[in-house]
Amino acid sequence: MSAFITFEGPEGSGKTTVIQQVSERLETEYDVVLTREPGGVKTGEQIREVLLEGDDMDERTEALLFAASRREHLVGKVIPSLDEGKIVLCDRYIDSSLAYQGYARGIGIEEVKSINKFAINGLYPDRTIYLDVSVEVGRDRIQKNQRNQNRLDQEDVIFHEKVVEGYKKIIHNESKRFIVIDANRSIEEVVNATYESINKYLEKL
Numbered sequence: 001m002s003a004f005i006t007f008e009g010p011e012g013s014g015k016t017t018v019i020q021q022v023s024e025r026l027e028t029e030y031d032v033v034l035t036r037e038p039g040g041v042k043t044g045e046q047i048r049e050v051l052l053e054g055d056d057m058d059e060r061t062e063a064l065l066f067a068a069s070r071r072e073h074l075v076g077k078v079i080p081s082l083d084e085g086k087i088v089l090c091d092r093y094i095d096s097s098l099a100y101q102g103y104a105r106g107i108g109i110e111e112v113k114s115i116n117k118f119a120i121n122g123l124y125p126d127r128t129i130y131l132d133v134s135v136e137v138g139r140d141r142i143q144k145n146q147r148n149q150n151r152l153d154q155e156d157v158i159f160h161e162k163v164v165e166g167y168k169k170i171i172h173n174e175s176k177r178f179i180v181i182d183a184n185r186s187i188e189e190v191v192n193a194t195y196e197s198i199n200k201y202l203e204k205l
Helices: 015-026 042-055 059-083 095-102 109-120 134-143 157-173 186-203
Strands: 003-008 032-037 087-091 127-130 178-182
Touching: 003 015, 003 095, 015 032, 015 087, 015 186, 032 059, 032 109, 042 178, 059 087, 059 095, 059 109, 087 109, 095 157, 109 157, 127 186, 134 157, 178 186
Parallel strands: 003 087, 003 127, 032 087, 127 178
Antiparallel strands: none
């Protein structure tokens, strides 16, 4: 049995913490691979550094680099893991590109989707967890946690509001794939709700 489950959400949604803790709980029952985008494999991590820690760049260049990193990640890690019957949990995937570059950057969701269709070659997630948090709560968490802010974190409030709007449009169009979790709650509550939703899905496979 294999499954490809992705995690999405705006900055400060607690996504990285939630996916880590959910992965640890699932590992007691399943063969789990935890990975992330951009990154996951050597070339992907190199592209990640350019994307998140480098200087500002053209928005189309940004979209293309995310897609290139995604392709390397798929062929180097995700596809082999799925072929081995593992449960792959991925911190961000195609929906991030659609929300951030497609909608918030103004390139167009369909335009960015076309780039990524080529990159992913039909490999969409089986399920996508969306951690739903307000922009205000998310930014407040980042400041309180004193997290090192990357280039996307440092965008203004309007940009991050557009990211959330973009996600809402994507979820509306693909509601069957998404599991929306209220992430305004405590991390413990969010982890429990996320784990229960994923475990329920896996038990049906």
